[in-house]
Amino acid sequence: MQVNKASTEQLRWDKADLNAYYYSTGEQLHPYLVLLNDLLDNYTATNNKNKFDPEKNIDIIYYDIVNTLATCAYMYVPKCKL
Secondary structure: OOOOOOOOEEEOHHHOOHHHHHHHHHHHHHHHHHHHHHHHHHHHHOOOHHHOOHHHHHHHHHHHHHHHHHHHHHHHOOEEEO
């Protein structure tokens, strides 16, 4: 009986273009820093905190940050098969 092994890939950070990765992630993540600062300012400034939905905002921003990091890694970090 032959078993198909799923091929997995590992990121080779030692071979990555780290300058390009850092620059790209910084450029793409900066708008989220501004957004988070604005959300925090609005949350602390408003008396009606019930209108603010932190769970929804956190989930959306988290997904976008993880997606940004993964996309930049795909562009600048080579992979090798295990």
